[in-house]
Amino acid sequence: MRIDSTAPERGLAVLLVDDDADHRTIARHHLRKLGERVREVTEAASMEETRRALAEADPDVVLLDLTLPDSPMDATIQAIEELARHGVPIVATSSLDEQDVREAVLAKGAAAFLGKARMVAEHLATVFDEVNGDGGGAGRAPSNAPAAGAEALRVASKLAHDANSWIANATFRLATMRPAAQDDEQFTAHLDSIESSLRAVASIAAGARGLVADDAAAVECGPVTLDAALLDGWRAPAGCGEVEIHVEAIPPVSADRPALTAVLSILADNVSLHGGGDPLRLELRSGAGAGEELVEVLAEDSGGPWEVDGERDLTELGTRGTRRTPTAGVGLHRARRLMQRMGGELEVLAVENGARVIRLTFRRA
Secondary structure (H helix, E strand, O other): OOOOOOOOOOOEEEEEEOOOHHHHHHHHHHHHOOHHHEEEEEEEOOHHHHHHHHHHOOOOEEEEEOOEOOEOHHHHHHHHHHHHOOOOOEEEEEOOOOHHHHHHHHHOOOOEEEEHHHOOHHHHHHHHHHOOOOOOOOOOOOOOOOHHHHHHHHHHHHHHHHHHHHHHHHHHHHHHHOHHHOOOHHHHHHHHHHHHHHHHHHHHHHHHHHHHHHHHOOOOOEEEOOOHHHHOOOOOOOOOOOEEEEEOOOOOEEEOHHHHHHHHHHHHHHHHHHOOOOOEEEEEEEOOOOOOOEEEEEEEEOOOOOOOOOOOOOOOOOOOOOOOOOOOOOHHHHHHHHHHHOOOEEEEEEOHHHOEEEEEEEEEO
């Protein structure tokens, strides 16, 4: 069944699957904002109810939460292949908006993935325009991790998912309070501070989970061409700017493709969050300092790339560019660890006018 986005008068029948009443409220709020694009919304709160609804009704699209009372995340991801056989596009949703989760659901036949922090009318409309029921998206299934690492990742994912669920709920409530604070500077300042704190908690949860995920994944290096296609699956963090990726001709490097994608995604995240210039750009080019066995890559953006307080090693865990930045200071630490696991290195270099550039050093393929 293909969604015809050119026929808004017909509207979509949406099956909304989520066991959390607050998240259903948030989703319904943004679905209503789509007006005639959505003609009806039915709800399910479990995998059993989802299967029954698909057997008895004919929705145009399913918004499927990955964590349900009778189906943990791993089980729901496995079930996507079965659900997709009904010919209805499955849009997987989760508070855990991570690259490996996105890739796993796409590999199982989901038409799209939408993090709950992005479940606003604008992004829902975009997803509804893109998805169809003829096979879903294509993705890479995560590498098999050692049993101990897989268990640690499962626990970390559960904790991060739960934290993000509460953060999404609180963020929605804050947004509803904003109009009442419009003419009250003190009230607005309080709301701004709470919102900043929520972003900090979200950053801590994502960073901690990312470190566990990295350690749980095997790293197997081989020849990789470093180009913009490595970031095809990257999406700007919620509320941040999109980034143009430019890659000059760079010799093939020895790298683990998923690990390299994670490194570049972290650099793109940093530009989206902290970079300057219009448009935002991440540029990768060959450096001049490597020897015959190494390839040096310099990464910088159009604006600097980031404002930094004082002289500090931004790759150390917990170090942030500015003291008031509501992030965990984990991204560049993760990227450096991944580069080291691939036999390379990541360094943050100071250049003229206080700007910074990232130097990646790879083994030559």
